[in-house]
Amino acid sequence: FIFRKTAAGYNMTNLFVGSEGTLGIITKATIKLYGQPESTISAVCHFPSVKAAVDTTVQTLQCGIPMARIEFLDEVQMMACNKFSHLDYQESPTLFLEFHGSESGVEEQAKDVAEIAEYNEGSGFQWAKEPEVRNKLWKARHDAYYACIALRPGCKGKMTDVCVPISLLPQVLTETKEDLDRSFIPGPIVGHVGDGNFHTVLVFDPDNPKEVEEVKGLTDRMAMRALEMHGTCTGEHGIGLGKRHFLEKEIGAVGVQVMKELKAALDPKGIMNPGKIFMD
Amino acid sequence: FIFRKTAAGYNMTNLFVGSEGTLGIITKATIKLYGQPESTISAVCHFPSVKAAVDTTVQTLQCGIPMARIEFLDEVQMMACNKFSHLDYQESPTLFLEFHGSESGVEEQAKDVAEIAEYNEGSGFQWAKEPEVRNKLWKARHDAYYACIALRPGCKGKMTDVCVPISLLPQVLTETKEDLDRSFIPGPIVGHVGDGNFHTVLVFDPDNPKEVEEVKGLTDRMAMRALEMHGTCTGEHGIGLGKRHFLEKEIGAVGVQVMKELKAALDPKGIMNPGKIFMD
Known part of the structure; x- marks a missing residue:
């Protein structure tokens, strides 16, 4: 039973997708199928x-x-x-x-x-x-x-x-x-x-x-x-490891700071895929 | 000049869309146009x-x-x-x-x-x-x-x-x-x-x-x-004000806690549209 859209709170799915394991671990995913x-x-x-x-x-x-x-x-x-x-x-x-x-x-x-x-x-x-x-x-x-x-x-x-x-x-x-x-x-x-x-x-x-x-x-x-x-x-x-040095150039220092604060909020101990995305 | 996709860091756009002004203020938006x-x-x-x-x-x-x-x-x-x-x-x-x-x-x-x-x-x-x-x-x-x-x-x-x-x-x-x-x-x-x-x-x-x-x-x-x-x-x-009492029923206590932590990270003073989405 899956519903197609929701406006209840923040969009956690899209925050976790592409976060490269730095915010948490996805333990279950529901896949949308399309007809032939x-x-x-x-x-x-x-x-x-x-x-x-x-x-x-x-x-x-x-x-x-x-x-x-x-x-x-x-x-x-x-x-x-x-x-x-x-x-x-x-x-x-x-x-x-x-x-x-x-x-x-x-x-x-x-x-x-x-x-x-x-x-x-x-x-x-x-x-x-x-x-x-x-x-x-x-x-x-x-x-x-x-x-x-x-x-x-x-x-x-x-x-x-x-x-x-x-x-x-x-x-x-x-x-x-x-x-x-x-x-x-x-x-x-x-x-x-x-x-x-x-x-x-x-x-x-x-x-x-x-x-x-x-x-x-x-x-x-x-x-x-x-x-x-x-x-x-x-x-x-x-970004992974290889493009960490480009992130600030792309989104600016404030952008990186905001992302780091999100990371710190969800992973205060810094144990989720450490070293990825951010330079330090 | 707008590019269509990026995997550089977290998906901030979709975090802010639907956040009801509780994380910050959107000051500029670029709209995608479709042909007739x-x-x-x-x-x-x-x-x-x-x-x-x-x-x-x-x-x-x-x-x-x-x-x-x-x-x-x-x-x-x-x-x-x-x-x-x-x-x-x-x-x-x-x-x-x-x-x-x-x-x-x-x-x-x-x-x-x-x-x-x-x-x-x-x-x-x-x-x-x-x-x-x-x-x-x-x-x-x-x-x-x-x-x-x-x-x-x-x-x-x-x-x-x-x-x-x-x-x-x-x-x-x-x-x-x-x-x-x-x-x-x-x-x-x-x-x-x-x-x-x-x-x-x-x-x-x-x-x-x-x-x-x-x-x-x-x-x-x-x-x-x-x-x-x-x-x-x-x-x-x-959710706004009228459906705050349903959020926990829908996404669970842990889900609400995670969202609150995101909110606290980006709005530590609690000045962004206070009272919306969360019960307290």
């Missing part, structure tokens, strides 16, 4: 540039087309996926899409997005309805992390993410890719571009101090770039 | 019983039909609206609906819901696309509050709401209506039934102690009924 859509279409489309892929995403959202999924993979990630999953996708900035709805609804949506993609010089728009073909289309995206790691067998993957206002996403993505291209560490990019959010997996040898240093530099510069462009140093992953 | 849908259809349909209207709502949501609005008005509210807005709607439990999407999408959705309504013995399903006709259809719902007040000129309206698991909504609605029918205070019901949430406006004379007492009894019994059926004593309106 009547019909699903998956699609893939390649673009000549990052900007063309992001523009397609923005225009799609502006048209109010109800996207179920819209995922961006850069040409480095596509190369990694082709290699790992034995596929032969074009190795250029690519969008993976999914539409949910009624039979005629999803076809209409897919056609509308194909038109927007074409306008932005997208090419090779493929779409599929049958589950087996859909799974084949999405395989590259689903195996993306393993494909990254496989670029350097024996190495580890350091995942990091940022989120910026969507109008600044092409600029942040382009500058981040330039930084990654200059580095000896491979860093394929996967993005939830509809949210202005993207991730990279930096594949490195954790026993090599030079590589560890390089990964820290790339991660820090990516976070700083996002903060300078009115974004957040982490869209999904959280 | 390509096409809109509004519809109205009458039902022989509360249960038939709720069942139609539940089945519509279970089919994954993307409803923009789905609002329930009981026969008392329909009578009040007819009188106030000079309309001639059937005075029975009624759903007001709205569909957003593409031209063909909204027609498909409206037809699907009409079929579900018919299965539940709904009648007089009317729908409209043109803005003027749509506005006319929705007029009853939009004027609902004023229609209630107009039932007793010179009186005030006390609004109250609860929310329950949707499977228990027909039972709570039926029992609440029985309670209201027994009372000398008029209490039309309007519900966001897709959420299991409904409101009543109790129209009473605030200078008459007997009426004030009756309103308190009706409000308290409605809240208790919701709590006994695994719901919340308030879905949208908040």
